[in-house]
Amino acid sequence: MKRTGVFVCHCGINIAGTVDVKKVSEELSKHSGVVHAEDYIYACSDPGQNIIIDAIKEKKLDNVVIACCSPNLHETTFRNAAKTAGLNEFQCEIANIREQCSWVHKDMEKATDKAIKLTRSAVQRVRRNEPLEPISVPVTRRALVIGGGIAGIQSALDLANTGFEVILVEREPSIGGHMIQLSETFPTLDCSQCIMTPKMVEVSKHPKIKLMTYSEVQEISGYVGNFKVKILKKPTYVYADKCTLCDECTKVCPVAVPDEFNLGLTARRAIYIPFPQAIPATFTLDIKNCPGLLPIACGKCTDVCEPGAIDYDMKPEIVEEEVGAIIVATGYDLYEKELLTEYGYGKYPDVLDGLQFERLLSASGPTMGKVLRPSDHKEPKEVVFIQCAGSRDPELHCAYCSKICCMYTAKHAMLYKHHVPDGQAYIFYIDIRSGGKDYEEFVQRAVEDDGVLYLRGKVSKVFEDKGKIKVWGVDTLAGKDIEIDADMVVLATAMRPSKGADELARKLKIAMDKDGFLAEAHPKLKPLESVTSGMFLAGAAQAPKDIPEAVAQASGAAGKAISILSQERLYHAPTVAEVNVNLCTGCGMCVQVCPYDSLSLKDGKVEVNEVLCEGCGTCSATCLRAAIQVKNMTPLQVNEMIKAALGG
Numbered sequence: 001m002k003r004t005g006v007f008v009c010h011c012g013i014n015i016a017g018t019v020d021v022k023k024v025s026e027e028l029s030k031h032s033g034v035v036h037a038e039d040y041i042y043a044c045s046d047p048g049q050n051i052i053i054d055a056i057k058e059k060k061l062d063n064v065v066i067a068c069c070s071p072n073l074h075e076t077t078f079r080n081a082a083k084t085a086g087l088n089e090f091q092c093e094i095a096n097i098r099e100q101c102s103w104v105h106k107d108m109e110k111a112t113d114k115a116i117k118l119t120r121s122a123v124q125r126v127r128r129n130e131p132l133e134p135i136s137v138p139v140t141r142r143a144l145v146i147g148g149g150i151a152g153i154q155s156a157l158d159l160a161n162t163g164f165e166v167i168l169v170e171r172e173p174s175i176g177g178h179m180i181q182l183s184e185t186f187p188t189l190d191c192s193q194c195i196m197t198p199k200m201v202e203v204s205k206h207p208k209i210k211l212m213t214y215s216e217v218q219e220i221s222g223y224v225g226n227f228k229v230k231i232l233k234k235p236t237y238v239y240a241d242k243c244t245l246c247d248e249c250t251k252v253c254p255v256a257v258p259d260e261f262n263l264g265l266t267a268r269r270a271i272y273i274p275f276p277q278a279i280p281a282t283f284t285l286d287i288k289n290c291p292g293l294l295p296i297a298c299g300k301c302t303d304v305c306e307p308g309a310i311d312y313d314m315k316p317e318i319v320e321e322e323v324g325a326i327i328v329a330t331g332y333d334l335y336e337k338e339l340l341t342e343y344g345y346g347k348y349p350d351v352l353d354g355l356q357f358e359r360l361l362s363a364s365g366p367t368m369g370k371v372l373r374p375s376d377h378k379e380p381k382e383v384v385f386i387q388c389a390g391s392r393d394p395e396l397h398c399a400y401c402s403k404i405c406c407m408y409t410a411k412h413a414m415l416y417k418h419h420v421p422d423g424q425a426y427i428f429y430i431d432i433r434s435g436g437k438d439y440e441e442f443v444q445r446a447v448e449d450d451g452v453l454y455l456r457g458k459v460s461k462v463f464e465d466k467g468k469i470k471v472w473g474v475d476t477l478a479g480k481d482i483e484i485d486a487d488m489v490v491l492a493t494a495m496r497p498s499k500g501a502d503e504l505a506r507k508l509k510i511a512m513d514k515d516g517f518l519a520e521a522h523p524k525l526k527p528l529e530s531v532t533s534g535m536f537l538a539g540a541a542q543a544p545k546d547i548p549e550a551v552a553q554a555s556g557a558a559g560k561a562i563s564i565l566s567q568e569r570l571y572h573a574p575t576v577a578e579v580n581v582n583l584c585t586g587c588g589m590c591v592q593v594c595p596y597d598s599l600s601l602k603d604g605k606v607e608v609n610e611v612l613c614e615g616c617g618t619c620s621a622t623c624l625r626a627a628i629q630v631k632n633m634t635p636l637q638v639n640e641m642i643k644a645a646l647g648g
């Protein structure tokens, strides 16, 4: 019989507070085949690991069970310890008596009984474990970054500056994301474009970055270290290398549609450059709005384009790339107008969202930095800012806090006062959330230096009345109803995941949280990783974030990607599914249920892609003939574990 060692961890009082660890150790020492059992206060500590290593050597143990916390936390720690002592690392198993026992029970007697059963169960399993070797695969040492906002740009630059090739895919005609639309940025009030454009230029000139704008990821396959990506390059109908930016085409284009960059505050032509500092600096022909295509009814732009840069016959292109790691930085969008009608949003031209107000404040904006009402171009003298428009409103809108609105609203009110010193800024708020370096001081400046009036309470109604926008609300601190005749209302609308994030998440097989943001693998310990190995998250795609946070996360994600790309080969756990071809009938039921797409049919039998397989066992549970099973979690092992857990 194999010689098993059992080590029961107290985890301070995390386990020992609810489980009688000494009793667990005593009971396990009576279990057949267990030749060594002991408890220790912190098994994961250095002395704790040494106890395990020494016992393996001295007692000539064949395998060990550590009764402790979740294998997610310390399976690798203890397997490494077993390896140091000369065992195959897969001769070590964890009995999770913390998350699955001590943390969820109060009654010590019952919790102890359960801990004994869980540990016995693990002993029964480890006894039949095969020695296994990790699966090794070569790494494609290039990365893909999806989204060219500040987060994607930062990740791409960090990767490229470390020497790795990067493909940066942006779906719009230019990189820059929302940051390039901003005027000045809190808390330092430095000009957003001044700090963003050098980075955009660096991206476009970097020899290691392949920039693909007006492009979208269409298909993805493969696994960590070896992804295959198909990217759709949409036709711009303009050859960037021929276009001289003379602008003659826009002068003759008869079309006027709302300009996305200025959020509809101005119009653009069907052929356009998104903004003067766009990267790449070239025109795009917006096919949806161009009357010149199919059949050619206009063609004026081609007539005036001397270098012949416009080509109505340009076709979409599919570009295939291979990469080892992926960073998703697809950012955010603001809450849709049609969902916030209670504030007159989308109904009254002088009710704006925060990004529209940024464009009014911006020196490169539609009013050259003058704060003017869109309706009549007059300077607004009373401006009401409404925070939490769509956020923290579980009944009607989003339950979550959009986190950055308190700060940018303080900035908006402050900048408005800098532009219109004799004007009055009111801010309706629920609470002020100004956690961040120098953030609280920034809000105080708005109040004390710029005379911004904060009103604690919610707005009940916004409506037009005799050329004014009436705002009804309540000041809960003064206990008074408030009525303001405003000239302009600015809504701090909720931040939402960018449009299409759900579709992309499905393609990449990464999870989303309940609000549709991309979900991190662990909220505390893996905030940069997605649940899919080799795919990382950066910026506001994961949750509402300001620029410093987006940049920090982007650099972190790049670091994580580099930790993969810097290796020649990657190692994957060998506890994967294996097929008994003699029993397999090729019914394909397991192929259908595999959540990792790791199974396929070949010549009437199922084949396992071992690198994609995560050893979840769904296939094994589905197979009617027990033809597929997971190594070291075979039906026989499961059966014995259940018997042990039931006390048999």
Ligand SMILES: Cc1cc2nc3c(=O)[nH]c(=O)nc-3n(C[C@H](O)[C@H](O)[C@H](O)COP(=O)(O)OP(=O)(O)OC[C@H]3O[C@@H](n4cnc5c(N)ncnc54)[C@H](O)[C@@H]3O)c2cc1C
Residues within 6 Å of the ligand: 146, 147, 148, 149, 150, 151, 152, 169, 170, 171, 172, 175, 176, 177, 178, 179, 182, 184, 185, 186, 187, 215, 216, 217, 329, 330, 331, 332, 333, 334, 353, 354, 355, 358, 404, 408, 411, 498, 499, 500, 504, 538, 539, 540, 541, 545, 546, 547, 548, 550
């Ligand atoms: C009104 C307002 C004012 C603000 N002011 C400040 C401030 O003063 N200071 C501050 O620190 N922060 C401020 N912010 C926050 C700031 O805008 C964000 O922190 C920052 O833009 C987040 O960057 P990002 O790259 O994560 O996302 P984004 O800027 O949203 O960029 C995402 C990019 O990904 C692209 N994309 C999306 N989906 C795809 C896809 N499927 N394929 C390819 N590309 C895709 C988008 O086109 C976009 O270019 C403000 C926000 C608002 C709304």
